[in-house]
Amino acid sequence: MVKVLIDNGHGANTPGKRSPDGRLREYAYAREIAERLECELRKRGIDAERIVKEETDVPLAERVRRVNEYKASEAVLVSIHVNAAGMGDEWKQARGWECWTSPGRTKADRLATCLYDAARALGFKTREDTTDGDPDKEGHLYILKHTRCPAVLTENLFQDNREDVDLLLSAAGKASIVELHVKGITSFLMKNDE
Ligand SMILES: [Zn+2]
Numbered sequence: 001m002v003k004v005l006i007d008n009g010h011g012a013n014t015p016g017k018r019s020p021d022g023r024l025r026e027y028a029y030a031r032e033i034a035e036r037l038e039c040e041l042r043k044r045g046i047d048a049e050r051i052v053k054e055e056t057d058v059p060l061a062e063r064v065r066r067v068n069e070y071k072a073s074e075a076v077l078v079s080i081h082v083n084a085a086g087m088g089d090e091w092k093q094a095r096g097w098e099c100w101t102s103p104g105r106t107k108a109d110r111l112a113t114c115l116y117d118a119a120r121a122l123g124f125k126t127r128e129d130t131t132d133g134d135p136d137k138e139g140h141l142y143i144l145k146h147t148r149c150p151a152v153l154t155e156n157l158f159q160d161n162r163e164d165v166d167l168l169l170s171a172a173g174k175a176s177i178v179e180l181h182v183k184g185i186t187s188f189l190m191k192n193d194e
Contacts (some may be wrong), residue, residue: 011057115184
C-alpha cells in the first residue's frame with residue numbers, strides 16, 4: 001500500500017507568514033489541517049503520516065531526507081500551505097485554491113488533478129494553469145524537486161485575503177479544506193490501484 005506523507009509548511013519560528021490581523025498563522029494552520037487529514041485518512045484505512053511533527057521550522061533538506069526514506073513507488077507527498085499575495089502587512093485581492101507540481105509530466109500531475117476535481121466539487125474557486133493540458137501550476141519548488149515520490153504542494157486559499165481568512169478559520173472552512181485533501185487523495189489512490 002502507498003503511504004501518504006503529509007508535510008506542514010513552516011514553523012513557529014518562521015518570520016511573517018500570517019494574516020495582516022494576526023488571526024491566522026500559516027505554520028499553525030497547516031499543522032492543524034495536516035493532523036486532521038492524517039486522522040481522516042487513517043480512519044479510511046489509508047496509511048498516512050506527518051513528516052514534520054515539530055512545531056519549529058524543519059529545514060527543507062531534512063524534510064526531503066525524511067520523505068526519501070521511502071522509495072518512489074512506496075509513497076506520495078502532500079505539502080500543505082496557505083498562499084499570500086503580499087508581505088502580510090495589508091489585505092490583498094487574490095483568492096482561491098491552487099496546487100503545484102514539478103515541471104514536466106509526472107505521476108504528481110494525476111494527484112494534482114484529483115485534488116483540483118475535489119476542490120471544484122466542494123465549491124472552491126480554483127487557480128489553474130491549463131497551458132500544458134492539466135490544471136496544476138508547475139515550478140521548481142525545493143520539496144517537489146528533490147523528493148523521489150510523486151509530490152504536490154497545495155496552497156489553501158490566501159492568508160492575506162479577508163474573505164479567505166474568514167473561511168479558513170471557520171469550522172466549515174477547515175472541514176472543507178480537510179475534505180478536499182481526503183477526496184483528492186482517495187480518488188488518486190483508487191485510480192493508482194487499477
Ligand atoms: Zn507556505
